[in-house]
Amino acid sequence: MNVEAALTHDPERRRDLAHVGPVELYTPVLEASRDFFVNQMALTEVGRDERSVYLHAWDDYQSWTLRLIEREQAGVGTTFLRAASAGAYERMRAAIEASGQRVDLDDGVRGLGEVTRFADPDGHPMAVYWDVDWYEAGDGDRPSLKNQAAAFPGRGANVRRLDHVNYLTKDVPNTSRFLSEVLGARCTERIVTDEGEDAAIWYSLGNKSYDLVYTEDWTGANGRLHHIAFATDTREDILRAADVMLEAGIHIETGPHKHAIQQTFFLYVWEPGGNRIELCNAGARLILAPDWKTISWTAAERAKGQAWGLKTIDTFHTHGTPLV
Template sequence: MEQELKQFDVAQLAHVEIYTPVPEETVWFFKELLGMTEVEREGRSVYLRSYEDHYHHSLKVTERNEPGLGHVSWRASSKNALERRVKDLEKSGAGKGWIDGDLGHGAAYQFVTPDNHNMEILWDVDYYQCSDDKKSPLKSRPEKRPITGIPVRRIDHVNLMSSNVNRNKEHLMNDLGFKLREHVVKNDGDEIGAWLSVSPLVHELAYMEDATTSEQGLGRLHHLAFWYGFPQHLHDLSDVLTEHGIEIEAGPLKHGVSQALCMYVIEPGGNRIELFGDSGYLIFDPDWQPVKWNEDEVEQAIIHYGAPLPDSYFKYGTPNVKAPVKN
C-alpha cells in the first residue's frame, strides 16, 4: 500500500525562490505588471503571492549577483506522506536534511536533484490572511483580485534545464511519486523533455535538455509559470509589457505538449517567466499512458499554433552560463 500511496504523497507546488541581481526592478515587474501582492520582506528577500495563492507566499525573490533558481518547494499530502517521502529521499542519497523553516512555513526537508536543483518538501504552512478591506465576497478567494496590472491567479509550474532529462525524471518519480505525463524522445531513446505532475495538471515540473551544460548538472532555471486561466489576459499583458519595455520572448502561442496557451517573458532580473492563458487539459484518467512525441514530431510538440519559438528559448536559462554546447 505504501507503493500505492506514493503517487499521492506530494500534493502540490508550494512556492519557488528565484534570484535576481536587480530586486527592485524584479519586484516592480511582479507587483505592478503581474499584479502580485508583496507579503513581507526579510534580509535580501521579498515574499510575494498571486491573489488566489492560499499560502503566505508562492514566490520568494532574493537578491544575488546572478539570476537563477533558489529552490523549489513541494507540499506533501499529509504529515505521514511527508515522512514517507523523506525516508525515500534519505535512502536514495538525494536528501540533505531538515531546516526549521522560513517565513511562511515550518520545518522543511531539503534535497537536491541529480542536476543540482535545490528543492524541499514540507507540511506546515502559514495561510495568507488579508486585512478586512481586502476580503473578497468570493469565499474561496483569499484576497480581492488586485486592480493593478494584469493580475495572475496562482503559481502553476516550474521548468528546469537538465543535463540528463531521464535521470532527473526518474529521481522525481522514484523519490517523490511524480507521474510522467508527456515526453519528447530522440531516436536514440534520450529524452529532450519530460512533463511530470502529481495532480491532474499536466505538469507542476518539466525538465528540458540543457544543450549548454557540462556533464555535471548546473541547476539552471528555464522558466517559472504563473496562471491566468483566460486567453484575453495574455493579450492584455502583451499590450502592457510592450508599452513598458519588457521583452516578450515568444507568444502568445499554443504548445502541442500540455495544450498550453501561453507566452514567455524575461523579467528585469533575467529570469524567464511563463504566463499560462487557459487551463490546458487536465488528466483524470488514473491509467494515463504518457504522451510520447518522437524526434520528428518535435515541432508539432512545441507549437500547435502561433509564433515559432526563437533560438533563445532552447539555449537561454538562468544563470546564463557560457558553458560549451554539447555536440
C-alpha cells in the same frame, strides 16, 4: 529509463506530494524585479528582509508564493513541494534519504513548518513540507467571496497562482527516474530522442497536467532555470498581458501562441533580472485517468513547432539562468 515503465503510471502507488508550493527566484536587480511582479504580474508584497522580498499571488491559499532573493546572477533557488499529509511528509523524507540524496531539516522558512531540504540529481535545491501558514487577507485585499484567498487585484496580468517550474538539466533520464521512483510523480508527456532517451519531461504531482518540467541543457551545465510559470484565468488575460508588458517596456520573448505539448496557451517574457517568466492558460486540461499513459513526442514531431503561432524563437532554446 524503461520505456514501458515511463508510459504507464501505477494507480496503486500512493501519491505523497500534493502540489508545487512557494518558489525562490534569484535576481541581480531586486527592486526592479519586485516592481515587475507587483505592477505587471499583480502579485502583492507581503514581507521583506535585508536581501529578499516575499510576494503573494491573489488566489494562493499559502502565505507567500514567490521569494525574490538578491544575488549577483539570476536563477532559481529552492522549490518547495507540499506533501499530501503529515504522514506523507515523513514518507517523502524517508524516500529521499533512501535514494542517497543528502537531506537537511530546516524550521526557519517563513510561513512553513519544518521542511526537508534536498537537491534533485541535477543540483536544483528543493524542499518538502507539510505545515503551512494560510494567507490572511487584510482590509486592503479582503475578498468579497470567502472561498478565494484575496481580492481580485484588477491590475496588470492578474495572475491567479504559480503554475509550474521548468528546469534545465544535464541528464534528463536520470532526473526522470528520480521524479518517478523517489518523488512518486507521473510523467504525462515527454520528448524522446531517436535513440529512445528522454530529452524533455513533463511531470504531474496531482491532477494538473504538469507541475515540474525538465529539458536538456544544451550547455551541459547543472542547476539552471528555463522558466517559472503563472496561471491566468483566460486566454484573454494573456492577450491583455502582452499589452501590459509592451507598455512597461518588458522584453516579450515569444507568444502569445499555443504549445502542441500540453496544449498550453502562452506568453514568455524576461523579468528585469533576466529570468524567463511564462504566463500560461491550459484551459480545463486535467489528468483524470488514474492509469494515464505518457504521451511521447519524437524529435521530428517536436520540430514541427507549436500547435499554431509563429516559429519558436531561437533564444527559447538557448537562454537560461544563470547565464553560462
